Amino acid sequence: MSETASGETDHAAPVDPLEALDRLLRDLRSARTGLSTRDAQRRLGLSGPNELVRRSSEGWWRALSRQLLHPLALLLWVAAALAALSGSVPLAIAIVVVIGLNAAFAFVQERHAEQAVEALAAYLPQRARVIRDENETEVDARELVPGDVIVVSEGDRVSADARLLDGSAQIDASALTGESTPVPVSTDSGDSHVPLILARDLVFSGTTCVTGEVTAVVYATGMSTELGRIAALSQRGGHEESPLEKQVRRVARLIAIVAVGLGLAFIPLGTLLAGLSLADSLNFAIGLIVANVPEGLLPTITLALAVGVRLLARQGALVKRISAVETLGSTSVICTDKTGTLTRNRMTVTQAWTHEGVLDFQDLSMPPAATSAPGQLMTAAVWCSNAELAQPPGAKPPDGTKPEDGTKPEDTGIGDPTELALLRAAAKLGIDPHRSKKDRLAQFHFAPDLRRMSTVDRVGNTVVVHTKGAPEEVFPRCTHIADGTTPRPLTDEDRATIEAVVDDWAARGRRLLALAERPLAPSEATENLTRGQAEQGSTLLGIIAMIDPPRPEVPDAVDRCHSAGIRLIVVTGDHALTARGIAESVHIGKNGLRVIGGDKADAMSDRELDAALAGDDEIVFARSSPETKLRIADALEQSGRIVAMTGDGANDAPALRQADIGVAMGRSGTDVAREAAVMVLVDDNFATIVGAIEAGRRVYDNVRKFIVYIFAHATPEVVPFLAYALTSGGIPLPLTIMQILAIDLGTETVPALALGREKAEPDLMRRRPRPRSQSVIEGVMLARAWGVLGGVSAVLVMGLFLLTLVDGGWTFGADVGSGELHDTWRQATTMTFLGIVACQIGTAMAARASRTSLARIGFTTNRMLLWGIAFEILFAAVVVTIPPFQAVFGTEVPDLWLLTLLIPLPFIVWGCDEIFRWWLRTHD
Template sequence: ATTHVHHTIFPFDPELRRMSTVDRVGDEFRIQAKGAPEEILSLCSRIVGVDASEHDLTSSERSEVASAVHDWAREGLRLIAVAERLSIIGEEEQLSRLDIERDMTLLGIVAMIDPPRPEVAAAVEKCHTAGIRIIVVTGDHGLTARGIAESVGIGRGGLQVVTGSELEEMSEKDLDELLYTDNEIIFARSSPEEKLRITDALRAGGYVVAMTGDGVNDAPALRRSDIGVAMGRSGTDVAREAATMVLTDDNFATIVDAVEAGRRVYDNVRKFIVYIFAHATPEVVPFLVYALSGGQIPLPLTVMQILAIDLGTETLPALALGREREEPGLMDRAPRKASQNVVDKMMLVRSWGVLGGASAAAVMVLFMAALLSGGWTFGADVSSGALEHTWKLATTMSFLGIVSCQIGTAVASRTEHASLWKIRLFSNRLLLWGIAFEIVFAAVVVTLPSAQRVFGTVSPTWYQVLWLLPLPVLVWGCDEFWRWTRRR
C-alpha cells in the first residue's frame, strides 16, 4: 500500500507488531514508531546516546539492547521500543509503509509492569484442580509471558514457549503433537490468525475449548471455540457479539467462578432428576404386585393418591434442590466428557434401585402390615364391608409411606458424591420449607373429610403414624452407604 505522507497513521499490525505515524514539521517529516523491541530494533540503524547525540548503531550496542530486552522480559516486564526518523520528502511522492519504516533511530525501550490481579493465582490453582488446562496465546515477548505465567502458577507439567515464527513453520501434525499433551503452553508474539488455528486444532482433538479475546481480529476464534469469552470493558463490540460470555470486569478469575457456577447448576439438575425418578419405583411396584397377584392382593395406591404425590407433595422439595449450594469437592473433579448424558447408568441405579428400591420395600411393608392388622387374608374381597375401611387405611399408609420416604430422598439427593455431614443438614432453608409443606399437605389429604372423599383416605391411628418416622432415615441411610462405597 502507498500513501501521501502529509499526516499519516499506520495502525498497529498484529503481524508486524508495530505502529507508526508520519507528521510534517516545517520542511521535514517526522516518522515515529513504537512496538515490539525486536521488531523496532530490526528497523534501526542509529541510536541516541547518553548525551542525547545520535550515532550509528554498532553491533555491540545492538547486542546490548537485545540483552537488556531479554533480562527485562524475563522479569515479566512488558516492553515497547520507540524510534523515529527525520526525512525530507516531496509532498507528492508515493511511499509504502516498508519504505517509510526504515533506517530509524532508536530512542529507547519503555519497560512497564502490568501485574496480574491478586486473585488470579488462586483462580489458576482452582483450574488445575478442576482438570482445566491453560494455554496462553499472547502478543507479548515470550520471556515476559513466561514470567507472568509462572508468577500465577501456570506451567503444570512443564511450561513450553512457542514463538509466532516457530508456530508458522509448524505443520498441522507437529502442532497436534504439541497441543495433545497435558503440558501448558505459551504461544508468544502470536497473531489472531494463529489463535484461530490453535482453536481449530484443539477442537479437532476432542478438547472443549474456551477462548478469550478482546479485539476485532479475535472474533473468528471466539466464534469457532466451544465458548468464546470477550472482555466487557476493554473489548470491542465485534468481540462481544462473537462471544458466548462477556466478562463485565475483565477478570480471569470470573471465568473460573462461571465454571464453578455451571458445575453447580449441572449438579442441581441431576439432583432434581434423581429426586423425581426415585419415586417412580414405589409408585410402580405396588401396581406390579397387584397385577402379578391377579388381584388377590388389593391395589396399594389409588390414582388420586399418586396425583397427590406427583402434583402436590413432590413439587416444592424438587424445586428447592435447584437452589442447592455447591457440594465440597465440586472443583476438584475432572471435567465430564462432552458426550456424557445428564442421565446416566449410575444415576438410574441410584434413583430407581437404591432410593426407589428402599422406598418401595418400606411402602409395601406398611401396606401389608396395615392390611393384616385389620383382619385381611390373602384373596379376600375389600370392595365392601369392614375390609373396605381396612383397605383404605392400608392405601393411606402407602401414601404416607411414600411421602415419608420422599423426605429421606430429598435429603439424600442434596449431594451426589460427598457425605451429608459435609454440607450440613439444615443449610438449604428452601428445602426445609418444602418438606414442611409436603407434611402439611399430606396431613390435610388424610384428615380433612372433603379431601378424604376425593383421595380415598382415612385417618391413621397415632401408633401407625409412628411407623412412618424411621422411613426417612432408612432411605437416606441406604443412599449414604451407597455413596460411601462409591467414594471408596
C-alpha cells in the same frame, strides 16, 4: 473496476489498497481534495451504508415453539393426554399450564439475555470527519463511501478502511490484531509485500488513533472492511446443542421407553394374572405411565440453569443462552487471551537502570530526588512524550466526586499506554508529568523501522534533543553515559553491563526502553536539523523496564483450574517473551510451558497442529492470527475437548463462535466479539471465568441430583402395581392413580426445584472435567436411585401398607371392595401415600450429595429445600384430612400409632444412602 449500465463506476468493486497511491486514487475516481457531496450521495446508493450487517436471528415464534417441542416438553404433553384419558381433566389442564409457563420462562430468559448484549450495529462511530467539496465537515459515519477523504486525529475511532494520504499517527489496532502496543502508521512507510493487516500506511475500521493526525482515502466500507470480513466469518454456522441439551434428549428417550414399557407390560399381567378386565388393565397401565413421567423435570432443569445465569450475572458475567451455563461446567480447555484478561491492560513501569544502579518502582520507600540519575531519566521521559495525564496527581475533580470505576485521577489520561506509564512513574518520583506544549520545537515521530522517537524541546535556556526507543536502536547513537553532573564517555565495560541488564529483563518478558539526551549547541539551528544530526552523539540516561501487570486474582484462579483438571492455553497477539513471562507469573505452565510463534503455527498443517495440541501440557501461542485461533478451537474440539475461548477483539470473533463456549470481554472488548460470544465478562476478569465454570459444574451436579431424586420415586410407585399383578389380585392395589398424581405434581415438585438451588459440594473443583461423551445418567446413578433409595422406600412403603391391612383384619385374597375392609384398604392406601411422602423427605436430603457425606455439606444449608419439605408435609396433610380432598384422592385419616411409624422412614432412607455413598468413596 466494473461499470454500471449508466456508465457510472461501481465504487463497491474491490481495489488494491497497496498499489501506488496515484493509481489507487485513479481507481477510486477520487482526489486528495475528496469528493463532492453529490458524488458521495450517488456512490452511497451503489456501495450501501457503511455499517455491519447482522445475520437475521430466528423469529420469536420459532424460539417459543422450540421450547414447546423440547423432548421433555413432549413427555409432559403425553402426561397431559394420559391424565385426560384417565378422567383427570383438571390435572391435564394443570400439566399444560406447567408446559406453557416453563416454555415462556425459558424463552424470556434467552431473548432478554440476547437483547442485553446486542450492540454490534453500534460498533462503528456515529460521526466522521470528511473532506467534501474541498472543505472539512462532519457526516454520519454510515454515509462514508469509497473515495471519501477522512481526517483522523488523536482520540478518534477510524470509520472505514483507508489509505494514508498525509501525516503520521499511533493506532491502537488491538481490536483487529490482538497486539496491545499501538502501531505507528505514516504515509512513507508503505510496503506492498506484507499482509494487508500489517501495512503501515493503512488504517482500519474499528481501530483508534492514540496520537497524531492523518488524512486518508477510504477504499472499503461496511462489510467490505477487514472488520466486516471478520464479522461475516464469525456469523458462519449456528451454535450446536450444549452437552446437557444432548444428554437431556437421551434422558427423555430413556424415561419414555421405561414408562411406556412398564405400561404395556402391565396390560397382559393385569388381564391374564390378576383377572382384570381389559378396560381396567388399560386404566392401570395409564397410571403406570403417568407415574413414570417426571412432570417436574423440565421446569427443574430450566430453573437450575436460570439460577446459574443469575448467579453469574452477580459475579460479573452475562450469559446469552441459559444452556451455556452447563457447557462452561464441562469445559476441559480454556484458550485465553493475555492482554486485559490475564493482565490489567495497563502498562506499568517496574524498574529503571542508571549508572547509580537499579531502581525498583514497586518498592519506593524513599523516592530519589529529581536531580538524581533516575530523576533525570524520568524527566527525559516526560519531555519525550505526547501523552497527557488527566490532571496532576492528588488533584480533586472540579465537582469533588470520585470516578465511578474507582480509578484514581492520576491514573487516567489520553495517549499511548506506554507513555502514560512513563508519566505515572515520573509522578511517583515527584516529577511534574505535565509539560508545556509551547516548549516543543520539533519532533521526529516513532517509525517502525527505526523503533525510536525524538523530540526537540526548550528546557530553560537550552535546547535539548530527547530520544527514547528500543535499546538496540538508541545505544549505537550514544557516545556518553550520564554520570553525575558531567557525562563521561561510554566504555566497553559500560556496554557489557547494559547488555547484561537488557538480556535479563527481556528474558523476563519486560518491555524495554532506552532514553538519551543531547543538548544542542547554539550554532545548531533547529529548522534544518535532520534526525541523524539530532540523535547522534547522545548521552545515555538509562533503561526503563515495563510490564502490563497480571491481575492479582488470576494466579489463584489458575491454580483452581489446575486442581479441576482444566488445561490452559494462552493465545495472544503479543510477543512470545512477553506472553511467556505473564503466563509463568500467573502459574500457567507450572510443570512446563511450550511457546509456539505465530509464523510457526500458521505454517503447521492440520495434522501437525493436532499433534501439537494432543497432550495435556500448557502452551502459549504468540503473534497469533485470527485464522490460527479458529484452527486451535477446531482442533481441540475434534479431539473431544470442550473448549472455552476468551477474546476481546474483532479478530477473536470467528474463534469465539467456533468454540463450545465463547467468552468476550465487556469493558475492553469490541461489540463484534460480544456478538459472537455466548458469555460476556462485565469485569474482563479471568477469575470470573473460573467462577462460571464452578457455577456450570454446580448446575450439572444439581441436574443429576434431582434426576436421582425423581427416579427414586418410580420404584415405590411401580412396585405396588407389580405386587397387585403378580399376586393375581391377592394383594389389593396399594396406591390409586390419583394418589400417584398427587405425589408427582404435588409433593415431589417443590423439593425437586429446591435441589436445583443446592450449593456446590466441597470437592466440586477438584474433579476432572467430564468427557464430552459422558451421559448425564450412569449405572451407579440408576443403582442408587432405583436400588438403594427407591428399593428401600418400596420395602418400607409396602410394609406399612400390609401392616395396616393386617391390623384391620385383612387376609390374603380377601375382597376389599366393600364393607369394613374397604375402609381399612382406604386407610392402607393412605399409609402408602404418606409413606412415599416420608421417604421422599429422606430421598431429598440424601440426593443433596452425590458422593460427599451430608454432614460435610450441612443439614440446613439449603433453606429452599427445607421450605419445600414443609410444603410437602402440609400438602399431604391437606390431601389426607380435608373432606373434599379425601373424596378426590381416596384417602382417610390413619390411626395415630400408624402415623408415628412414618417418623423414622426419612432417616432410614437417608441412612442407607449414606452407607452407599461411603462405600463409593472408599472403593474409588
